[in-house]
Each structure stands twice: as structure tokens, then as C-alpha cells.
Amino acid sequence: MPLQAERMAEMLFAATQELFTSMLGTEVRLVAAPEEEPHDPFDGILSLIGFTGKVIGNGEIICTAGTACDLSSRFLMAEFQHVDEQVLDAVGEITNMIVGGFKNRLEAHVGRLQMSIPTVVHGKNISARNLKADVAVTLLCAYADGEIQLKLGLAASRD
């Protein structure tokens, strides 16, 4: 199956909806996706997971620290006001489930894929670039109390 950005975006959003509805107790909707990938440094959370198999690349979640705390509060059913290890773990697990849900959908078309463990970065003035992706997808999703940005950078395996 050719890697089509529109199809990848649909699968990523479906996986996001599934997680928000079942484990975060809220609906999520797409906000107009940015036409050009912004490269401005940001403050907050970057959580990413790599893929390998016939398709290689990675999936990312970007959000503010406040949104990370809110998502973690919903996910862990406890109140979080500041980013700590529990919040980073929760955001990593949320990323794992969303990107894992996308991977499961993609596997139906390209065969077995494997994922790395999540890496979660919390900081200021963060810049991130996806190199050598054949397909880049950026989705901006909003829910009751915040927004998250989801990104995919995918390429056919070079092997």
C-alpha cells in the first residue's frame, strides 16, 4: 500500500479518538491541520515513538505542560498540577496507545511493524525535526480542556 498522507491521518485520528473516548472520558475533534509544519521552538512536552518494519518512522505528541497534566489527571484518575515523573509516564503511555493504535491499523496493510519504547521530553525552547520522511502528517486535535498536536513521519523501509 502506498503511504498516502490522507489515509495515514485518518488512521492516526481514529486511534486518537479511540483512546480519548475509552480512557480519557472525553471526545476529541480535529482542528484545522496546519498546512505547513511549524518549526518554531515551543515550551512543553514532546513524546515520541519510533517504528520499524516495512514502514519506518515515528509518531509524536506535542502539548503544553498544562495539557499534559490534564491528560494525565484523566488517564490516571488523580489530580496533577505540575509535570512530574507520573505525568511523563502517563503521557508516554498515552502516546504508546495512540501510536500503537495507528500501528495496528497500518499493519493491516503493510504487515508486522514494531515500535520502540516511548521517549518523553519536557522542556523549554524545544525544536524537533523529522528527517527523510516520505510522508509527514500533522494533526491538531482539541478536546474539552486543551489541544494536542500529533505528528507522523513515515518512509518505506530502505532495506
Add this chain to the structure above:
Amino acid sequence: MKEPPNLLIVDDSTAIRKILIRVLNQTNLALGEVLEAGDGKEALNILEGRHISLVLSDINMPNMDGIELLRTLRASPQWHDLPVVLITTEGGQARVQEAVELGATSYVRKPFSADQLRDKLAALLSK
């Protein structure tokens, strides 16, 4: 008087272990202790020393994964009948099928809702 059942949660994610414990705490079931292990090997060490009534285990874990843990339990006369519920993010049916064939009591797919998990555990523990 019957002792309340002890449960063992096996997952390398501390976040998932916390969620599972909170879900269990919200049930009306009379539970004993809820113990935690980060992988299959840790789980076996705990099982050696404690009476556990149900194991709730992730499939993908380092050191010893959930499938290998299940295989070990089913090969042991001591734990052959111990209820084991596997939690999986696997989309493909193959690994779930493997777990069922090995004797998994039930399985839950991530992401799961708290209600879904509560109902499943309540049904198993009330047997």
C-alpha cells in the same frame, strides 16, 4: 471464612499499573492485596511466595513477556488453573489467539474503559 482474593498486576508501565489499581479500588469487590510486578520474572517470584487468585498481565514486557509467563504458569501443576487475564495493544489476532490457545482466561485490549475492565474482573472474581 474465605480470605479476600489477592491480585497480581504485571506490566512494565507504572502508569498502567496505577490505572489498574485505581480501577480495582473502584470495584465493590472484596479484594485482598493488589501486588505489582514489572515483568513475568518478577511475577513468578511473587507467585512463589504469595497466594494469588488472579493475574492481570500485559503481553509486551521485557525479560519475560506475558505469553511466556502464561506458558510457564500453565505448565506448572501449582498454577495450571490460575485465572490469567492478558492485556494487549496487539492489533493482529495471531498473538491473542496464541494466548487463548495457551490457556489465557480472558484478554482486554488497550485502550480499555474502566467500566469494561471492572465488569470483566468482577465476573471472573465472582466465580
